[in-house]
Amino acid sequence: MTDDRTAGGGPTPHTPRVGSADDILAVDIGGTKLAVAVVEPGGRVAAYDRIETPGGLDAEGLWRTLESLMDKTVADSGTTSLGGVGVGCGGPMTWPEAEVSPLNIPAWRDFPLRDRLRARYAGLPVRVHNDAVCVAVGEHWRGAGRGRDNVLGMVVSTGVGGGLVLDGHLIDGASGNAGHIGHVVVDPEGPPCKCGGRGCLEAIARGPGLVEWAQEQGWRPEQRDVTGVDLAGDARRGHPIAESAMRRAGRALGIAIASATHLCDLEVAAIGGGLSQAGAMLFDPLEEAFRTHARMEFARQVQVVPAALGQTSGLIGAAALVVAGDRYWNAD
Amino acid sequence: MTDDRTAGGGPTPHTPRVGSADDILAVDIGGTKLAVAVVEPGGRVAAYDRIETPGGLDAEGLWRTLESLMDKTVADSGTTSLGGVGVGCGGPMTWPEAEVSPLNIPAWRDFPLRDRLRARYAGLPVRVHNDAVCVAVGEHWRGAGRGRDNVLGMVVSTGVGGGLVLDGHLIDGASGNAGHIGHVVVDPEGPPCKCGGRGCLEAIARGPGLVEWAQEQGWRPEQRDVTGVDLAGDARRGHPIAESAMRRAGRALGIAIASATHLCDLEVAAIGGGLSQAGAMLFDPLEEAFRTHARMEFARQVQVVPAALGQTSGLIGAAALVVAGDRYWNAD
Structure with missing residues (x-):
């Protein structure tokens, strides 16, 4: 599904969508759902999709599921190119390297999430933080x-x-x-x-x-x-x-x-x-x-x-790690 | 009394003292004592004095007592000129304006400490913070x-x-x-x-x-x-x-x-x-x-x-508000 939402300063849902090189691919990874959005630089969600976190997969299977969801959401958004990737993921993880071992996702233990995303989106900044931290950032930035x-x-x-x-x-x-x-x-x-x-x-x-x-x-x-x-x-x-x-x-x-x-x-x-x-x-x-x-x-x-932002707050915060890194990102 | 102390990276107590334009006048104001020091940019205490906080004085009397102590300590230090004034004072206070109402100093209620110091040390940066905050800063900077x-x-x-x-x-x-x-x-x-x-x-x-x-x-x-x-x-x-x-x-x-x-x-x-x-x-x-x-x-x-710094930690922290303001001072 593609879904237009406003989050603070973005255009209204009925503004025609124009692709931007500064759009951010935002990802929210938890034990119950995987959610992906393309977020405009102002915080507006241009495309959004989510699925239940699949059980019964191994680490690579889960990664491929996430890849499909990311590809579909980017296509839905109509963006011409991305400016970066921001991710909130359940902890614990090493940080900022983001080898993740989410408590409620047993398939991933020391899974090199940031490295995988960097390889897939070469040349783009990729920033990963705890999912609750991303909610806090989203609520501070636009909530x-x-x-x-x-x-x-x-x-x-x-x-x-x-x-x-x-x-x-x-x-x-x-x-x-x-x-x-x-x-x-x-x-x-x-x-x-x-x-x-x-x-x-x-x-x-x-x-x-x-x-x-x-x-x-x-x-x-x-x-x-x-x-x-x-x-x-x-x-x-x-x-x-x-x-x-x-x-x-x-x-x-x-x-x-x-x-x-x-x-x-x-x-x-x-x-x-x-x-x-x-x-x-x-x-x-x-x-x-x-x-x-x-x-x-x-x-x-x-x-x-x-x-204030409901279920998209973590995605909006994940995007802010990249587009508002002066306030929300202190690492390499 | 004049007292040489080292605090971290400064010269040893026996190094001959050379006045520096970057010396900081540091003040620690509490209910039991008034302490004043001249602190070198590296954190070494070049001169130090303290007295029991006098009771029975009104606001202006207490201020004049502090003035005398500051003058004496600056003279003792041999500094040729000062680069700023840093103060730790018991709370509560407005901040960063530092109208102070220290719980244990009833003579001062809404006393305009920062304004008074600015008038007395015209042209120098004057920075005032809570006395316990200055201890934390001192311990972080040099402790x-x-x-x-x-x-x-x-x-x-x-x-x-x-x-x-x-x-x-x-x-x-x-x-x-x-x-x-x-x-x-x-x-x-x-x-x-x-x-x-x-x-x-x-x-x-x-x-x-x-x-x-x-x-x-x-x-x-x-x-x-x-x-x-x-x-x-x-x-x-x-x-x-x-x-x-x-x-x-x-x-x-x-x-x-x-x-x-x-x-x-x-x-x-x-x-x-x-x-x-x-x-x-x-x-x-x-x-x-x-x-x-x-x-x-x-x-x-x-x-x-x-x-680690004993009774001078608040003074060293007060000095750091000025000489290491990039880390310890976020106000005007």
Whole structure:
């Protein structure tokens, strides 16, 4: 499918499309979907396609699937030539080399994603970063954090990830891992976390963690293989345990964002990912916990808001790694 | 007194002093002391003096006291002319304008420190930042974080402050308040904090907070007006309640630094301030809590160490605001 979307400053969806040498091929690689877009220099998505991440393939099979999707999307876009390739991919990865080992894509372990893309798109800049970092960049560049210099972008879904833009620039940290808000400690006596720690935000607020907690409390959903999104649905329908689970997630998020606000002097925290669609069920307790703990004078103006760009934020951010590299790319 | 000290790359203390047009007048203003130095461009302290912060003066009286101290130190240094003025001052303050209202200096409320210094040192750059931020800058420039790009500098004393250097640059945040590690939440059900929140690191680990906790547990020191440093002394002498208090502080510090490490992908956390002199009594439980919670792969290399520059770190950092402004000064 080809799909016209605006994202901030681009032309409207009905403006006739003119190919540009500066278009960016943007890729978003996760455990549930592969998404590809051609993004114009201003952030407008000129073509977009996505498929479920295929299971049962080996590393080369998955790579060939991605190649097909990229070729189709470039053809759909009508672009005459590309100015670069930007990619968000699930972690962990080495950075900036981007040998990727996405937790939820077992077929790729130390897969040399950046090298493969460089070989395929010879001469073009190829930049790869963590997928949640790309969401943060997208939200800063053209989304809920636009025009601000200090933004935490988050993804709350199967895991809890994030990225930090401070003083107007993406923060990479020592190894490209800055932004791991999911492993900020919100309750030192809390549940064990997959990282080996205890009481991390992710251990409490990740969808599967919430589902597990709700089931322990007696939640008995009718469907099988339920997710945090199902839980949020039951919360909206007034199920008291589901409501408690959303309060639990909101409170953990509020505490972690308060800590991040005090440490980094933020202006905006933008929350994306499936669970963020729970609306007031999540954001009301989040706001309450945030205001309880973020009490320094300078924290009063901070806004905690849903991400603005929806499912294309990671693609738009991946494109920004290339077209706005002065702010978002600090590596070779 | 005039005092020769080395700090990193400068000449040895016995090198004859030659005045330089690039010397920086550095000032450190806190509730207990006023310290002034002339710092060479490489970070060597050429002259140093300090006095107890006088009580009982009004705003202008305190300013005149500072003027005298600055004049004396400049004269002692033998510098022929100054290249700028760098200042660390207790918060809060507006930034970068530096109208200062230091919590522990009631004589100054909205005192126009930067304007006064600009008028007195006309034509020279004058740069003012939070005193704990200056400690972090000093430790990054010439101390325990030298040569690293991602450093948290902390001061653990009557309060708990800090500053962040990420991707090689000082982070200011929206209002110059980045680095407030003291208000990272380490126990959401913990004691109330002066900021209005609950369970902040500072509420647990600040010296007076530890003393209060120890006295509630039955600690009965012989002297009056005890501080965290006295408590640390009793801990070293084997007093079990004092030992517990130091473990409590160390644990809170370890949790907060783990959160900061995951959020910012740090390389070094350098801890200064009076309580940091407690040595293993503090750093052993700190390290244990840190390693319990900082479990992401990328956090394994992080070093948590005592600050290296001692009482001059804030002055050396204040000088760096001017002589290394490309890394440490983002304002006008």
